[in-house]
Amino acid sequence: MKAGEPEEFIVDGRRLDGRRMDELRPLKIEAGVLKRADGSAYVEWGGNKVLAACYGPKEIHPRHEANPKRAVLRTYYSMAPFSVYERKRPGPDRRSMEISKVTRQALESVVFTHLYPMTAIDVFIEILQAQAGTRCAGITAASVALADAGIPMRDLVPACAAGKVGGHIVLDLFDVEDNYGEADLPVAIVPRTGEICLMQMDGNLTQEEFEQAFELAIKGCMQVYEKQKEALRKAYEKRSEE
Amino acid sequence: MKAGEPEEFIVDGRRLDGRRMDELRPLKIEAGVLKRADGSAYVEWGGNKVLAACYGPKEIHPRHEANPKRAVLRTYYSMAPFSVYERKRPGPDRRSMEISKVTRQALESVVFTHLYPMTAIDVFIEILQAQAGTRCAGITAASVALADAGIPMRDLVPACAAGKVGGHIVLDLFDVEDNYGEADLPVAIVPRTGEICLMQMDGNLTQEEFEQAFELAIKGCMQVYEKQKEALRKAYEKRSEE
Amino acid sequence: MKAGEPEEFIVDGRRLDGRRMDELRPLKIEAGVLKRADGSAYVEWGGNKVLAACYGPKEIHPRHEANPKRAVLRTYYSMAPFSVYERKRPGPDRRSMEISKVTRQALESVVFTHLYPMTAIDVFIEILQAQAGTRCAGITAASVALADAGIPMRDLVPACAAGKVGGHIVLDLFDVEDNYGEADLPVAIVPRTGEICLMQMDGNLTQEEFEQAFELAIKGCMQVYEKQKEALRKAYEKRSEE
Amino acid sequence: MNQDIIADIRKDHVERLLDEGRRVDGRGFDEYRKVSVEVGVNERAEGSALVTLGRTRVMVGVKLAVGMPFPDMPDSGVLTTNAELIPLASPTFERGPPDEDTVELARVVDRAIRESGCIELEKLCIEEGELVWIVFIDLHPLDYDGNLFDACTLGAIAALKNTYMPKLEDGKVDYKTRTEEKLPVRDTPVEVTYCKIGRHILLDPCLEEEEVLDARLTVGYNEKGEIVAMQKGGSGTFTKEEIVDIVRKGREKAEFLRQHIPG
Amino acid sequence: MNQDIIADIRKDHVERLLDEGRRVDGRGFDEYRKVSVEVGVNERAEGSALVTLGRTRVMVGVKLAVGMPFPDMPDSGVLTTNAELIPLASPTFERGPPDEDTVELARVVDRAIRESGCIELEKLCIEEGELVWIVFIDLHPLDYDGNLFDACTLGAIAALKNTYMPKLEDGKVDYKTRTEEKLPVRDTPVEVTYCKIGRHILLDPCLEEEEVLDARLTVGYNEKGEIVAMQKGGSGTFTKEEIVDIVRKGREKAEFLRQHIPG
């Protein structure tokens, strides 16, 4: 048993932070929060605080990275030094590099990149405060920032994890569950078609548990999707009023 | 009190190295000391030994850094590993980067960069031996090296610091005064017009002390200016003789 | 005496691994071992296991490195993390950089680079398992890989070291001899003309010892040369059969 | 090429307005943009602040760690100030190791904090010569519209004053448990930046002004109004009189900024 | 430009063949290429394996060292997985610090090894909180013809099962003396990769397929058939049903791979 590990994850049918098995942490999404960026979004999701910004389509440097048939989508996931308990040294680490890659691939499945050949679309995700699930929060924020920048997409990309803790399949793990639980399964989807555009897993699941967690994560994504659309609607209304 | 801190800085009206309050350390400037560089200068200033070299105007790499309206001035301040008591690891550190930047900005105020569009002018400052005041010694050497290279300038740029030690405003701090004194105020000027092109300060000064130190530093710069001109005169005479 | 140093290097006229003074370690060379590379070779030489691959002539990036009069030959010597007793951190170290340079210069003396202006020829040497003499094994493999890629050369480049251990001049030092012996003298030659294209030495040799070791190393190279030619012959035959 | 021509046109525009007594955003020459400071905005940091200066927004986080003291200061805590100009905050910020501007920002903010002696570093010794507290100040601009110096220094001191000590157990930090004890802070340094465009001296340059300025002067003041840090920037120059004047009138602007720090 | 047009033509070609029920190399859709695993191939490594998967060849070396445990796991050994995509192995691999693909490979292989708990890390404590064994797994592709995930995971577990503990003396490792004791390994995780090209799902993509795939799914299984790791790749998507199906049928493919591990 690792230091800090709880004895039980589920007490009286409730999780350690009081949620039900299939309940998301409180989620707040705001679009159009930054002035300089072409599009932006802020996500507060449980103890996660995440900013995403989109710049582009724009000229690409270095030039030889340009693609004559489509825009190059570049995504950078990064954690602020003060976003975690033990100060993180600035600069990309291996985990950030992997998350940047899977995030890019998830977003590529919805962005109409062929409309902007020879350009770059940059998406920056900054984790200001972390409490597990930052990659899902980041993807969720990123697709809102893209939409806020007016980048044509066939859909938004909501993301949400399910997992297994203390033998139970639960939705949207928070940090204690993530650190000491048995499995984590982040998923991102294209809601209109139900396609899966991001999927990772680590831990231990039987086939049955996997299928159950997978279903649950998809349901979580659909809830996130509603919040995304609402955020964009509000931003649009606010802009119209101005 | 830090280890090595002296009990008094001023004894019988003299500083710990025997100087008066408004007295420069011994200063020796020589121009045209290197064969490969287009222009060069060597400065011995108290315990500081500094070389500066100028290369250019020359082709610029990478090309996209070129400016169609003026030469790009690049300055690099660097300390030899054996220039300080505790061996310095090679390569730029944060302090060197800042000094390189303020040095460049100080020199940009006098160099006629618009005469050489699309080119680079590189200035390298190498601290061979340090005893406080190396940024001033470096700027002083750099503008002589530029002149020695024949780069058109509206004036030389002498630099000198004043500061406060043991409650007294003094000129040109040496290392003990710099390490344990109350304030250091390096200044560089354009002597013909009296303009200030570099100014930094750290420590603690009242308004009155600041104004007094500022005046003193400017006077120091004027003394340095005389030495600069003398060095260029000698280099010119020597070259004529050859 | 260093930890692990043997008391004697020569017992009953034999070396610690049973060899005579002028005897090579078992040497096996195979050409054409990799599918992706344009040419390749595998060398097992005593406890050394070395792969070499050649890619080219090919377009050169970045472009400004291209030479209008000849191909640019680039060589990279690298050690796998598990090739030595104490795990080597990935990435080039100073030793690898030096070996890459002398290897390149040795091969440049035989490759007809003027036939492929504006192109690059890349040679990669990977040490999978090391037991002293890896630079000689690497050069030996590299020139076979170049030939296997069909790069025109005026000759192959065999390499072999001689040295001094326990007062004796011996051929082809293995690790114990290399670590605790008195001198190591790696040599590479152009066999048809007898020219010397690589030569390094560290340790301590009198003029007489040097001349003796030098002669011995050249003889070793000639033995290596036979194995190189045989490997290419076999690869050619195998390819014809296919 | 176009970039440079546009820069000239912009500078002409800004300067012509100034000649008419107007700034691009309508402010007085001696006026700050709207300032607000919020503290305790980050649950993972021991101290934090979010500063808004017009449309410039900066988050500052203070983290505490333990480590070895410097050999020449064996009984003193260690202060480390770091800035990151993340490309999220501006199209002109680039990824990669800290560049000249990033380093200058961190060092100039550090200067005011350090030279004012506002952190009582001598109280941060845990075991002399062996273990002391290390104070990390991370400057993190989120939206860049000019004058990061003043915004970041303000954020840094606001965050420091809001910093709680984490629990220490057996020489290790338990970040999840925050004590009641605050980081000992005894002064409130701030920095005030003026710029010069043509013959005009302006307080608090916004981005549009920053991009065309000739020279810049940042001055740090402690609570007593003493000068603790200065940094001139830009390829242009100041006259002696301009500098003396800026240093004098900056003092009351410092007091103005200081009033925005909560608590 | 040509590169991109060629890519399209290639994709057309591969997909058209698949529509006719044929793969570029003639395999069945659900068939692995020829697999072979050789262990103990490197005398300097404590454990090693050479895996051949069609024309893909990978060497994996396991090295042991001693060092400090992680503070939150004071009585547990440490696992570190590293990949190098050396340019010897492919014209598309470049020198320099690890890129995204290298990092992903190392992390996805690490996931199966770590999450299956196959290494009994708790037995690798030498002195609690002070000294533990560090297990370095180095993934070293030598000839790249696609599907490094499966080849490297297979090589990693084969090498681990073949790893001998070196002698430990006074807290230092004597690498030249190997003990009889083996690294404690209690499970045999492997990874199975399917890809999607157009509407087709294919096992074990070769390079020609990898270059044109829409999406990729790698699933790691332990000996019991439980899922221990997953990673989706590619800019395309899967349907929910496709994923559930891949995860189901991958299980027997994992068993197939596992049978190739010697000993």
Add this chain to the structure above:
Amino acid sequence: MNQDIIADIRKDHVERLLDEGRRVDGRGFDEYRKVSVEVGVNERAEGSALVTLGRTRVMVGVKLAVGMPFPDMPDSGVLTTNAELIPLASPTFERGPPDEDTVELARVVDRAIRESGCIELEKLCIEEGELVWIVFIDLHPLDYDGNLFDACTLGAIAALKNTYMPKLEDGKVDYKTRTEEKLPVRDTPVEVTYCKIGRHILLDPCLEEEEVLDARLTVGYNEKGEIVAMQKGGSGTFTKEEIVDIVRKGREKAEFLRQHIPG
């Protein structure tokens, strides 16, 4: 392109002169340029030397520090040789991490110093296995006109012979207090470089020769005249006879260089 054509023309010119028995700077084929060595030129370094070889100028600094010994040499000091080719010294030197030429220079100079055993490293043990002296030799060319190998090796040994031990207190170095004790040095290795241009063998190539040479051979000798280091450079070759001959006649040139070391 022009660069390469100019290089050819230059080479023709240099070689034609040599065919007539003349070097570009008028020296004999077997003649060094003017050599001077000044020691004690740097007050911050424990040892230092300024070497002038024609128009090539090199500063070498020796710094001492304390640290851990290597595990396999627990009772021996540590030698570290480092070179920096700073762009101040030549338009062809570039900023950034050490390149191939920098590394080769440092390693070839190190070879003569290390293999001659000139520093009595065994006397530099402070506490076996715990604390030893580390000797840093920093090679710092200031003006580059060819043959850095000989100039730097000469500077290194001159600086070493001029190195004073700093005071040691409680395992820490007090750099401001220099003891009377000198670094124990028992030999005086130097390096001698010949180059080959066409069919000519020349001592001490100046820059104009270095830029067009076919091959280069550097040989290090100890005081007894034994060979302690060799390094061949350049894309051309030597005959066996040429090498043997260079090694023989270099010995007296080494003695010539050695006489320039003060003290």
